[in-house]
Amino acid sequence: MATILKTNDLTKKYGSKVVVDNLNIEIEEGEIFGLLGPNGAGKSTTMNMICDLVRPTLGNVEFLGKDFRKNRRELIGYLGYIPQELAIHGNLKAWENVELFTSLYGIKGATLKERIDEALSYVGLSEKKNDYARTFSGGMKRRLNIACAIGHHPKMLIFDEPTVGIDPQSRNFILERIKESNKNGATVIYTSHYMEEVEAICTRIAIMDNGKIIATGTSEELKKMVVEDTSSITLEEVFLTLTGKKLRDY
Amino acid sequence: MIRYLVKNNLKIMGRSMTNILLFVIAPLTVIAVLSSAFSALMESYQGVDGFRVGYRAAESGMSQAVVSGLKTVTSAQNITLVEYDEGDPKQLVRDDDLGGFVVLDGDNYTVYVNEDKGTEAQMLTYTLHAFFENMGTPSGATAESGERIQTVTTDYMPAIDSTDYYGIIEINYFGWCAVICSAGLFISEKKYKIGKKLRVTRLNELQLYLAKFLPSVLVVCCGVGLAAVFCTLIFGVHFGNLLWTSLIVIMSVMAAVAFGLMIYAFFDSMIITVILVFAIVWIWGFLGGSFETYMYSGFSQSVQEFSPLYHINRCLVELSCMGKSDYIGSALIYSGSMCVGCSASAVLAGVLRRRGRA
Numbered sequence: 376m377a378t379i380l381k382t383n384d385l386t387k388k389y390g391s392k393v394v395v396d397n398l399n400i401e402i403e404e405g406e407i408f409g410l411l412g413p414n415g416a417g418k419s420t421t422m423n424m425i426c427d428l429v430r431p432t433l434g435n436v437e438f439l440g441k442d443f444r445k446n447r448r449e450l451i452g453y454l455g456y457i458p459q460e461l462a463i464h465g466n467l468k469a470w471e472n473v474e475l476f477t478s479l480y481g482i483k484g485a486t487l488k489e490r491i492d493e494a495l496s497y498v499g500l501s502e503k504k505n506d507y508a509r510t511f512s513g514g515m516k517r518r519l520n521i522a523c524a525i526g527h528h529p530k531m532l533i534f535d536e537p538t539v540g541i542d543p544q545s546r547n548f549i550l551e552r553i554k555e556s557n558k559n560g561a562t563v564i565y566t567s568h569y570m571e572e573v574e575a576i577c578t579r580i581a582i583m584d585n586g587k588i589i590a591t592g593t594s595e596e597l598k599k600m601v602v603e604d605t606s607s608i609t610l611e612e613v614f615l616t617l618t619g620k621k622l623r624d625y
Numbered sequence: 626m627i628r629y630l631v632k633n634n635l636k637i638m639g640r641s642m643t644n645i646l647l648f649v650i651a652p653l654t655v656i657a658v659l660s661s662a663f664s665a666l667m668e669s670y671q672g673v674d675g676f677r678v679g680y681r682a683a684e685s686g687m688s689q690a691v692v693s694g695l696k697t698v699t700s701a702q703n704i705t706l707v708e709y710d711e712g713d714p715k716q717l718v719r720d721d722d723l724g725g726f727v728v729l730d731g732d733n734y735t736v737y738v739n740e741d742k743g744t745e746a747q748m749l750t751y752t753l754h755a756f757f758e759n760m761g762t763p764s765g766a767t768a769e770s771g772e773r774i775q776t777v778t779t780d781y782m783p784a785i786d787s788t789d790y791y792g793i794i795e796i797n798y799f800g801w802c803a804v805i806c807s808a809g810l811f812i813s814e815k816k817y818k819i820g821k822k823l824r825v826t827r828l829n830e831l832q833l834y835l836a837k838f839l840p841s842v843l844v845v846c847c848g849v850g851l852a853a854v855f856c857t858l859i860f861g862v863h864f865g866n867l868l869w870t871s872l873i874v875i876m877s878v879m880a881a882v883a884f885g886l887m888i889y890a891f892f893d894s895m896i897i898t899v900i901l902v903f904a905i906v907w908i909w910g911f912l913g914g915s916f917e918t919y920m921y922s923g924f925s926q927s928v929q930e931f932s933p934l935y936h937i938n939r940c941l942v943e944l945s946c947m948g949k950s951d952y953i954g955s956a957l958i959y960s961g962s963m964c965v966g967c968s969a970s971a972v973l974a975g976v977l978r979r980r981g982r983a
């Protein structure tokens with residue numbers, strides 16, 4: 376499989392604080408790549424640098440074989456970014472939110488209408504199409520947030536903690552949808568600190584702590600790093616063993 | 626590409642109704658208050674009820690003919706001409722408490738003014754000047770004088786009604802606080818961190834700017850238009866030449882929106898923007914006659930002309946009461962260059978901010 380995204384020595388410093396430290400990851404086409412890490416590990420910062428929202432202090436991102444920043448206008452349309460925050464207008468109806476964001480990739484007219492319906496039905500919000508986003512529950516807002524980022528059929532989807540604060544049903548629904556997108560050909564980067572989720576959907580997992588990747592592999596491989604008998608250990612225990620038990624976000 | 630974004634931004638602004646209502650109701654209230662509070666003052670400016678001017682005309686037929694024309698003109702300005710055959714004009718002005726004295730002698734006329742009565746003196750000289758200017762030489766003013774009187778009267782500096790004055794000026798003033806109309810959108814974008822996501826698209830900073838600028842201008846123009854219609858209906862405010870007036874109002878709204886967006890681009894905070902814009906616009910309004918008539922203003926002309934509102938106010942008011950204005954050019958140039966300059970600064974600030982996310 377071909378490499379779709381690659382970071383070269385990606386580094387971000389805020390003042391003297393190194394938030395992302397010399398990150399080198401390679402993501403293959405068709406993967407669901409999980410980025411696991413405690414609060415403040417630098418996951419969102421990494422995602423933001425990949426999307427050119429935050430300028431790296433050092434290093435660069437290659438996407439589809441090209442330097443992302445230098446070919447931004449061409450490449451950005453292949454990217455679907457679902458931010459950790461809910462980026463939807465409360466005073467717009469569900470379909471208007473999707474229209475707003477999808478149109479920004481140059482989709483218009485009848486195609487735009489189709490894509491809006493498609494995206495909304497994809498996240499199970501077809502019936503709530505004409506409701507204001509502010510009236511939505513947390514789970515519905517999360518789903519709408521996703522719908523806003525997929526209308527332009529991106530090759531690569533970047534989910535930054537898409538399941539924060541929602542019930543198991545919504546979470547399960549979202550995970551199923553991510554898997555389906557992946558089956559339809561999208562490569563996925565998925566960040567979270569929920570082990571089960573990552574274990575359930577990701578084909579490869581990287582554990583990040585203090586801005587560094589401390590381990591990469593399938594969940595089996597990660598478990599093997601800690602113990603011989605992988606049946607007796609959960610990914611969470613692996614995570615805690617690798618990252619330590621000290622509280623983050625101090 | 627920003628068509629849909631503009632459309633949806635417009636919806637968001639339109640849906641924060643309170644801002645827009647405020648925008649229409651606030652000027653109406655202020656107009657009602659100011660125009661009644663200042664109507665007495667404005668009338669005293671007009672100061673035309675029964676002021677008398679003495680005159681003496683040479684026996685020649687020409688001067689007599691001019692007198693009859695002049696009488697019609699002055700009476701339209703509420704100036705009564707009283708004939709004095711003899712006596713020293715200066716003495717007469719003082720003794721009889723006249724607004725001034727005119728001596729007509731063939732092709733020449735001499736005006737004596739009462740220095741204690743500045744407004745009257747000004748009015749008299751202006752009226753006479755306008756009259757004789759239009760007549761060519763006094764001797765030419767016989768048969769056609771009736772027709773020319775119209776020009777003379779309208780040429781006179783605004784003897785404007787206080788309702789008209791404040792109606793026009795407050796609407797313009799609130800137009801400058803346009804940023805309030807966009808507040809709904811800015812707050813929503815900020816609250817939901819939309820700005821970040823808009824940057825993961827093909828849009829460049831100029832497009833992002835236009836996506837805010839265009840709907841804001843549209844909403845503010847509608848608000849101002851609505852306020853103007855209400856003003857006309859409720860207070861009977863007269864607006865001058867509709868075409869020029871609309872053009873100037875639209876230009877001034879565009880400048881105001883660009884100005885607001887620039888401040889917002891600099892500080893990235895709605896609260897700071899509102900405070901700053903309101904403060905600056907208040908100062909401009911203060912200089913430009915938004916709270917007092919500019920005719921009374923104690924500021925020097927050059928200080929007043931620093932305020933874009935002065936040019937726009939003056940232009941709109943003169944259009945209303947005279948049908949034309951020498952300030953059309955400066956109002957358009959001032960607001961036009963503000964619009965371009967502020968827009969460019971706002972876009973630049975966006976570019977730098979994007980760069981600066983180091």
Ligand SMILES: Nc1ncnc2c1ncn2[C@@H]1O[C@H](COP(=O)(O)OP(=O)(O)OP(=O)(O)O)[C@@H](O)[C@H]1O
Nearest residue numbers: 389394412413414415416417418419420421459568
């Ligand atoms: N603009 C900024 N200025 C200074 N420090 C920042 C800035 N943005 C992020 N940081 C710091 O960078 C670190 C990493 O933040 P980041 O949001 O990437 O973490 P994360 O892994 O996404 O955490 P979470 O799981 O809580 O979302 C944090 O310690 C944060 O305080």
Ligand SMILES: [Mg+2]
Nearest residue numbers: 418419420459
């Ligand atoms: Mg995060």
